[in-house]
Amino acid sequence: MEGMEDMYKDPVQLAEGINMRNLMENKLVEFSIDLDFKTKSMLSTSLDEDLFADIYDDSDSDDALVKIEESAEKMLLSSPEYHSFDQLSKKMIDCLPSGDVKLLIIEEGDGPLVPPDAEILIHHAAYYERCDIPFDTTLTMNKGQPMRIRLGVGKMLPGLEIGITHVKGPKARFHLLLQPAVAWGRRGILPRIQPKPVLFVITLYDVRCVAAASRFNDLPTAEQAKFETTVKTIKDLRAEAKDLFKRHKYVQAIRSYQQAMSVLSLSQPQNKSEEEEIKDLKVKMYVNLAICYYKVNKPKYIIGMCEHIDRIIDINKHCKAIFYYGRAHELLGRIDEAISCYKKALKLEPKNKEIGQILADLDQKNKQSAITEKVMWRKALCNEVEKEKLVYDVDGDFKDGVEDMCQELVGRNGYFKFDLPMGLTKDEVICIKDLTSKFDCLKVLEDGDGKKKKVSIIKKE
Known part of the structure; x- marks a missing residue:
């Protein structure tokens, strides 16, 4: 029994696979254990080691780790x-009274604290104590590009979210x-994630x-009218x-720009400089809306946006605005x-x-259309293009003779074929073709x- 107990200290292997239907439907299911699996495993391992010991190489794994470190x-x-x-x-400050989240700022942004529902763009690398190579990093994800993550929706570790919201953006290192x-929890996620403290080295890019529109709506009316509030909200909505x-989500983009226009309409600038900036923002929003409407094939809406722009500035002096005004006209024909x-x-x-x-392209299109x-119109009015007048050198008697022959053939009844003498010149043949073409029944x-x-000249029936 001692031998058997030692054998099954490690996971055992079943002789056959498990049928899920039997597990779900039958009350009794028999499992057969392969008593020789340990022996087979040992034999297999020792055999592989004997055969391939000389050629085994873990350099690929080492190279990958070196690349991550670099x-x-x-x-x-x-x-x-x-x-x-x-x-x-x-050297760090506590983000929680418990001390479970500690923060050390290396470079901090000059903006406000990162909102708890923001969308952030980051790179991070996670290290265990006294380790030089991260066990978890965004450098090996997303083709090495920074990750865009939404806060407040459960897509990030709680401690990371808490720490990030204690940092000022939009760019920072900490x-x-x-x-x-x-x-990852007190038990970790073994074997890869150990239940140990972890140091995250983070670069925040954006x-x-x-939720800028929702936050704006929650503000008091007096706060909504402030120029600073307007500029900040517009910046977030534009982004x-x-x-x-x-991402080609044009309808949603239109909605965001429309919200921005609503925010601008409530703004109360206090001086000439603020008035000019509000005017400039309105023009930019209308232009962006015109571009979005072009993407969803709404030419009349584009014209509406351009007319709004023309009330604020001279649209003929704004390249992008007048360009999309042209786009709208082109869509309308x-x-x-x-x-x-x-x-x-x-x-x-x-x-x-x-x-x-x-x-x-339009010039070429116009020429082709003309x-x-x-x-x-020529076809509609039965006015076909006149054929190019043929030029040939024959004497008057020959021409008169061909015309008389054509008249005579036309006057005959039924089918008739008249063979002309051999040795006719090129001009004489052209003359005959030209004169017979005036009669539909001759060929x-x-x-x-x-x-x-x-x-030969053929007179058709």
């Missing part, structure tokens, strides 16, 4: 120098020392307030809208108006290749080449 150093995410976490923690309780536009707008835009930005190409329209047939060419 990337961390390059991105300023290397583990700092310290004797112990206890010694390091003395360290967070987290106890297991606010990281902060976006995705949100730009991100949505970048008003090509002349579109070309006029594009020319004004190109005059403002002569080196803009996109506008130049659009004008060139030809098509002309042909269509010229040619057979052979050169002096042996046979030419």
Whole structure:
């Protein structure tokens, strides 16, 4: 029994796989244990070691770790120098009374604290005590690009969220020392995540307030009217809208820009400088809305936005606005108006290749349309294009003789074929074809080449 107990201290292997249907439906299920699995495993291991001991190489794994360490150093995410976490923690401030989250700011932004519901762009590297290589890092995720994460929705470790909201953005570098309780839990996630304190080295690249409109609505009316509140809210809404536009979510982007316009309408600037900035922001919002409406094929809405812009400034002096005014006209089939707008835009930005190409394409399209329209009207009025007048050198007697022959053939009843003498010149053949083409019932047939060419005139029934 002692031997059996020793054998099953480690996980055992079943002789056959488990059928899930049997587990779900049958009351009794038998399991067969492979009593020889230990022996087989030992034999297999020893055999593999004998055969491949000389060629086993873990250099790939070592190289990967070296690359991670180098990337961390390059991105300023290397583990700092310290004797112990206890010694390091003395330089940090507590983000919680319990001391489970400690913060050390290396570089802090000049903006407000990161909101608890913000969307952030970060890189991080997580280290155990006295380790130089991170066991968890964003450097190995997302193709090495910073991660964009929304706070307050359970996508981040609690301790990380707490620490990040104690930092001023939009850009910052800082360290967070987290106890297991606010990281992956007191038991960790074995075997990879140990239940130990973890040092996070973090670089914050950007902060976006995705709930800017809601927070603005919760403010008192007097606070909403303040210029500073307006500028901050507009900045957040624009960032949100730009991100949505970048991800091709144009309808949602339109909604964000419309919210921005509502915020601007409530603003009460106190001086000329603030008035000019509010005016500039309104123009930018209307232009961005026009671009979004172009993406969703709403030309009349684009024209509406452009008319709003023209009430604030002279639209003919704003390249992007007049350009999308042209886009709207083009979508509505008003090509002349579109070309006029594009020319004004190109005059403002002569080196803009996109506008130049659009004008060139429209010019070609107009030329082709004019030809098509002309042909269509000719067909409608039965006014086919006159055939090019043929030129040939024959004497008057030959021409008169061909005309008389044609008249005679036309006067005959039924089908008739008249063979012309061989040896006709090229001009004489052309003359015959030209004169017979005036009669629908006559047709010229040619057979052979050169002096042996046979030419006949057929009179159809």
